[in-house]
Amino acid sequence: xxxxxxxxxxxxxxxxxxxxxxxxxxxxxxxxxxxxxxxxxxxxxxxxxxxxxxxxxxxxxxxxxxxxxxxxxxxxxxxxxxxxxxxxxxxxxxxxxxxxxxxxxxxxxxxxxxxxxxxxxxxxxxxxxxxxxxxxxxxxxxxxxxxxxxxxxxxxxxxxxxxxxxxxxxxxxxxxxxxxxxxxxxxxxxxxxxxxxxxxxxxxxxxxxxxxxxxxxxxxxxxxxxxxxxxxxxxxxxxxxxxxxxxxxxxxxxxxxxxxxxxxxxxxxxxxxxxxxxxxxxxxxxxxxxxxxxxxxxxxxxxxxxxxxxxxxxxxxxxxx
Amino acid sequence: xxxxxxxxxxxxxxxxxxxxxxxxxxxxxxxxxxxxxxxxxxxxxxxxxxxxxxxxxxxxxxxxxxxxxxxxxxxxxxxxxxxxxxxxxxxxxxxxxxxxxxxxxxxxxxxxxxxxxxxxxxxxxxxxxxxxxxxxxxxxxxxxxxxxxxxxxxxxxxxxxxxxxxxxxxxxxxxxxxxxxxxxxxxxxxxxxxxxxxxxxxxxxxxxxxxxxxxxxxxxxxxxxxxxxxxxxxxxxxxxxxxxxxxxxxxxxxxxxxxxxxxxxxxxxxxxxxxxxxxxxxxxxxxxxxxxxxxxxxxxxxxxxxxxxxxxxxxxxxxxxxxxxxxxxxxxxxxxxxxxxxxx
Ligand SMILES: [Zn+2]
Ligand SMILES: [Zn+2]
Numbered sequence: 001x002x003x004x005x006x007x008x009x010x011x012x013x014x015x016x017x018x019x020x021x022x023x024x025x026x027x028x029x030x031x032x033x034x035x036x037x038x039x040x041x042x043x044x045x046x047x048x049x050x051x052x053x054x055x056x057x058x059x060x061x062x063x064x065x066x067x068x069x070x071x072x073x074x075x076x077x078x079x080x081x082x083x084x085x086x087x088x089x090x091x092x093x094x095x096x097x098x099x100x101x102x103x104x105x106x107x108x109x110x111x112x113x114x115x116x117x118x119x120x121x122x123x124x125x126x127x128x129x130x131x132x133x134x135x136x137x138x139x140x141x142x143x144x145x146x147x148x149x150x151x152x153x154x155x156x157x158x159x160x161x162x163x164x165x166x167x168x169x170x171x172x173x174x175x176x177x178x179x180x181x182x183x184x185x186x187x188x189x190x191x192x193x194x195x196x197x198x199x200x201x202x203x204x205x206x207x208x209x210x211x212x213x214x215x216x217x218x219x220x221x222x223x224x225x226x227x228x229x230x231x232x233x234x235x236x237x238x239x240x241x242x243x244x245x246x247x248x249x250x251x252x253x254x255x256x257x258x259x260x261x262x263x264x265x266x267x268x269x270x271x272x273x274x275x276x277x278x279x280x281x282x283x284x285x286x287x288x289x290x291x292x293x294x295x296x297x298x299x300x301x302x303x304x305x306x307x308x309x310x311x312x313x314x315x316x317x318x319x320x321x
Numbered sequence: 322x323x324x325x326x327x328x329x330x331x332x333x334x335x336x337x338x339x340x341x342x343x344x345x346x347x348x349x350x351x352x353x354x355x356x357x358x359x360x361x362x363x364x365x366x367x368x369x370x371x372x373x374x375x376x377x378x379x380x381x382x383x384x385x386x387x388x389x390x391x392x393x394x395x396x397x398x399x400x401x402x403x404x405x406x407x408x409x410x411x412x413x414x415x416x417x418x419x420x421x422x423x424x425x426x427x428x429x430x431x432x433x434x435x436x437x438x439x440x441x442x443x444x445x446x447x448x449x450x451x452x453x454x455x456x457x458x459x460x461x462x463x464x465x466x467x468x469x470x471x472x473x474x475x476x477x478x479x480x481x482x483x484x485x486x487x488x489x490x491x492x493x494x495x496x497x498x499x500x501x502x503x504x505x506x507x508x509x510x511x512x513x514x515x516x517x518x519x520x521x522x523x524x525x526x527x528x529x530x531x532x533x534x535x536x537x538x539x540x541x542x543x544x545x546x547x548x549x550x551x552x553x554x555x556x557x558x559x560x561x562x563x564x565x566x567x568x569x570x571x572x573x574x575x576x577x578x579x580x581x582x583x584x585x586x587x588x589x590x591x592x593x594x595x596x597x598x599x600x601x602x603x604x605x606x607x608x609x610x611x612x613x614x615x616x617x618x619x620x621x622x623x624x625x626x627x628x629x630x631x632x633x634x635x636x637x638x639x640x641x642x643x644x645x646x647x648x649x650x651x652x653x654x655x656x657x658x659x660x661x662x663x664x665x
Contacts, residue, residue, distance in 0.1 A: 071480060071502040071520060072462055079399055079422060082340040082358035083382050111542045
């Protein structure tokens with residue numbers, strides 16, 4: 001059996017990935033594509049975090065990110081291969097992922113997947129108007145461009161010539177060899193996205209030498225762990241802010257991801273925070289529903305986390321009455 | 322309908338026209354069936370009757386299969402449906418979980434209990450009562466299921482470990498923490514040990530009494546299927562270029578020395594099934610070779626099948642006399658062990 005080409009499609013929230021996907025799927029091209037969008041995150045706090053957007057997110061609140069992604073991808077790709085008839089390609093949409101690496105790794109580290117698929121391209125959709133701001137806020141936006149071998153620079157109609165040049169320059173800084181395809185509402189020819197045969201493993205290994213290092217994902221030594229903190233008590237925001245700031249300053253290099261939802265005394269809305277390493281974003285989320293039990297939760301994913309110390313520190317931030 | 326072709330003494334072959342995902346024998350061992358990648362199931366009698374085709378997952382893919390103890394078949398598909406196909410071929414939907422692939426399935430040894438994974442949840446059906454119980458949610462999508470030999474415990478593997486559910490007390494599972502993605506749980510025949518494969522080319526063997534875990538790392542490939550020898554002394558797995566038997570429980574005491582035989586230079590093992598009546602195991606390889614391995618003398622001989630495409634599934638009948646083999650190019654084969662042995 002011929003290997004099935006796989007296209008990995010990334011892009012920051014709102015960049016226009018769904019528009020592109022719709023274009024690919026509805027165009028008259030006579031091809032059969034299967035799309036894997038993540039159905040993960042059915043429970044846990046992810047749902048609440050993404051409630052404002054139509055994006056779905058990979059389940060990340062337990063165990064190892066790379067294992068969850070890889071396991072689910074292997075299962076799905078394996079299932080697609082056995083399907084009736086011929087598939088011309090598989091598109092994997094990877095939004096919400098901090099790092100496209102686990103997805104790419106899957107196609108090299110899992111023997112069966114490697115034999116039956118051929119990674120065709122990693123394509124990132126970038127919002128020309130908001131890219132600069134996203135880069136400042138999010139490591140994801142940056143990584144998506146670094147890992148891409150084609151960038152669709154979307155929403156070009158919404159910026160002037162100078163803004164467009166600025167966005168191009170930013171992309172070039174991150175990834176000098178990437179092909180940049182300007183677009184308005186993702187109106188790019190299909191062949192610019194599918195069947196590119198532009199995936200370049202050697203380039204990625206230059207950026208990330210450990211990409212295919214099996215040892216880097218040795219789990220018996222427990223490299224990635226998660227610590228969950230839950231309480232039905234409210235959180236004293238001043239105390240929490242102080243603690244989490246100090247904690248991330250000291251331990252941030254070990255914290256891959258942290259996120260949570262806090263119940264603040266007398267506050268109608270839930271406070272949502274998420275962080276990557278030392279960076280932290282906070283903001284008010286959805287209001288609590290009437291009669292809904294209010295609780296505070298936080299999840300830390302990282303290396304060498306002291307679970308007990310985190311429990312104690314979190315407890316110290318709770319409002320006692 | 323598709324007629325059988327005789328390949329040698331006791332070996333028949335059919336052409337099914339689609340990827341055979343799983344094989345199963347009927348409760349009375351008189352028929353075998355294959356779950357096919359095009360949504361159909363193929364059913365044929367062990368006397369070599371023509372293959373009959375039914376379509377429980379029309380337009381989708383059939384991914385899991387088991388015999389109903391009262392006759393007929395239960396199958397799960399990527400359409401989220403669990404379907405009962407009667408012996409006459411009438412398809413009835415038993416349950417539906419939209420958006421999930423019903424790919425991971427296990428039946429208890431007597432066939433009376435069926436477990437199906439739907440994402441992070443496991444649905445357990447008592448087929449005589451017609452009742453269903455939900456177990457979960459687990460830490461991640463359930464990647465493997467196995468019933469203990471006595472049927473009282475269900476093991477579910479997932480990211481981060483294995484959950485052991487006591488089916489009589491389905492409140493909270495016993496959780497065994499095993500980092501990474503676990504798969505393919507298999508209980509030893511006496512129920513004292515549980516072995517699991519691991520995405521990262523490793524196997525864990527758990528002594529269920531002491532909870533001691535033995536890890537076998539650095540395997541050549543992902544051990545996607547595991548099987549125990551009839552006497553429970555050896556554990557085998559796919560991904561190897563030979564039939565490899567690891568000694569259990571000796572592995573807990575000393576450095577284990579596996580018995581390896583029937584080396585295949587060119588191919589890895591892709592499918593494995595141990596006979597539950599006699600000390601035999603069937604091992605299928607990526608080049609289409611199917612070996613019948615004798616686990617007393619550690620010898621193996623190949624079945625006379627046409628090589629070429631990987632073996633995708635293997636299954637022994639409950640009576641232990643017939644072996645069903647599926648190949649990725651859409652062929653299915655049946656070995657009649659009694660006939661083969663009597664005719665030489
Ligand atoms: Zn992992
Ligand atoms: Zn990892």
